Amino acid sequence: xxxxxxxTPEQRQEALLKAAISRKRRAEVKFKIKNGEFSIDTxxxxxxxxxxxxxxxxxxLLESLSGVGKVRAQSLxxxxxxxxxxxxxxxxxxxxxxxxxxxxKSEHAIKPGKLLVLSGPGGVxxxxxxxxxxxxxxxxxSVSATTRSPRNNEIDGKDYFFVSDDEFTRMINxxxxxxxxxxxxxxxxxxxxxVEQALLLGRNVLLEIEIAGAKQVxxxxxxxxxxxxxxxxxxxxxxxxxxxxxxxxxxxxxxxKLAQEELVAASYFDVVLxxxxxxxxxxxxxxxxxx
Ligand code: ADP
Ligand code: 5GP
Numbered sequence: 690x691x692x693x694x695x696x697t698p699e700q701r702q703e704a705l706l707k708a709a710i711s712r713k714r715r716a717e718v719k720f721k722i723k724n725g726e727f728s729i730d731t732x733x734x735x736x737x738x739x740x741x742x743x744x745x746x747x748x749x750l751l752e753s754l755s756g757v758g759k760v761r762a763q764s765l766x767x768x769x770x771x772x773x774x775x776x777x778x779x780x781x782x783x784x785x786x787x788x789x790x791x792x793x794k795s796e797h798a799i800k801p802g803k804l805l806v807l808s809g810p811g812g813v814x815x816x817x818x819x820x821x822x823x824x825x826x827x828x829x830x831s832v833s834a835t836t837r838s839p840r841n842n843e844i845d846g847k848d849y850f851f852v853s854d855d856e857f858t859r860m861i862n863x864x865x866x867x868x869x870x871x872x873x874x875x876x877x878x879x880x881x882x883x884v885e886q887a888l889l890l891g892r893n894v895l896l897e898i899e900i901a902g903a904k905q906v907x908x909x910x911x912x913x914x915x916x917x918x919x920x921x922x923x924x925x926x927x928x929x930x931x932x933x934x935x936x937x938x939x940x941x942x943x944x945x946k947l948a949q950e951e952l953v954a955a956s957y958f959d960v961v962l963x964x965x966x967x968x969x970x971x972x973x974x975x976x977x978x979x980x
């Protein structure tokens with residue numbers, strides 16, 4: 690084995706400078722991959738002509754791609770037989786082809802659905818609107834868990850999952866809720882897993898929940914759209930609650946008192962819609978999901 694070449698101080702200085710420029714270029718490329726400006730295809734093309742980019746480690750390239758963390762990068766490299774220290778310039782033709790195919794797939798991956806949260810005072814028409822949306826098929830409407838007793842016409846698993854107080858507490862402790870809140874003496878919560886699955890499968894999701902819960906959803910998922918449903922007038926809200934005929938006069942008085950407090954919250958919401966016609970509210974919500 691020959692001795693390593695001896696560099697003059699000037700050559701050493703020059704080599705250090707060149708290495709620093711290469712590192713800077715790789716950092717710049719990684720930044721552009723992270724913010725979506727460069728796809729994996731673009732980087733593989735640049736690496737054909739730029740030495741600095743050709744020397745980037747494949748691991749670094751993969752981990753910079755949005756949605757690819759350390760775990761996915763490692764398992765992908767194992768599957769494609771790429772050693773952990775391999776640089777782009779060391780990739781074989783087959784590995785390049787396989788990498789391209791892999792990310793072509795994810796570039797065409799399903800676009801996640803939109804999450805719309807519908808709130809508003811009791812009796813304004815939230816469940817009527819939610820039912821129509823479910824029938825229209827544009828939304829997957831989440832079914833909440835509640836400790837409230839079923840009303841006459843309500844079906845377990847369709848309108849709510851009616852659960853005991855102990856079961857609700859168990860669900861909170863097991864972190865099964867996206868949000869939960871207490872309302873008029875009962876607890877209500879949105880089961881998290883099904884909502885996440887539906888969104889990942891590209892379904893638009895509707896939650897019909899009260900205001901404290903809506904705020905929790907926004908805090909967890911800022912991309913969600915909070916919609917507040919208002920009655921055309923206060924008198925109409927009173928008439929709707931009476932017309933529904935599901936509450937005793939005492940319970941109705943309690944709900945109306947709560948409704949007064951709830952109406953104040955409208956300003957917190959992204960969108961306010963007046964429920965004069967159910968059909969036009971349904972149309973607006975479908976438009977919001979497709980925007
Ligand atoms: P919420 O779920 O907000 O408590 P509901 O959906 O149960 O309210 O509606 C309360 C009552 O108002 C129901 O009897 C329903 O049929 C009626 N309702 C809902 N929307 C309208 C509307 N746009 N015009 C007239 N009545 C409505
Ligand atoms: P009701 O008893 O009339 O069915 O519902 C009372 C309130 O609880 C309504 O405002 C309804 O939107 C809300 N609600 C229903 N499910 C949930 C839920 O999962 N989470 C929260 N925070 N509120 C809910």
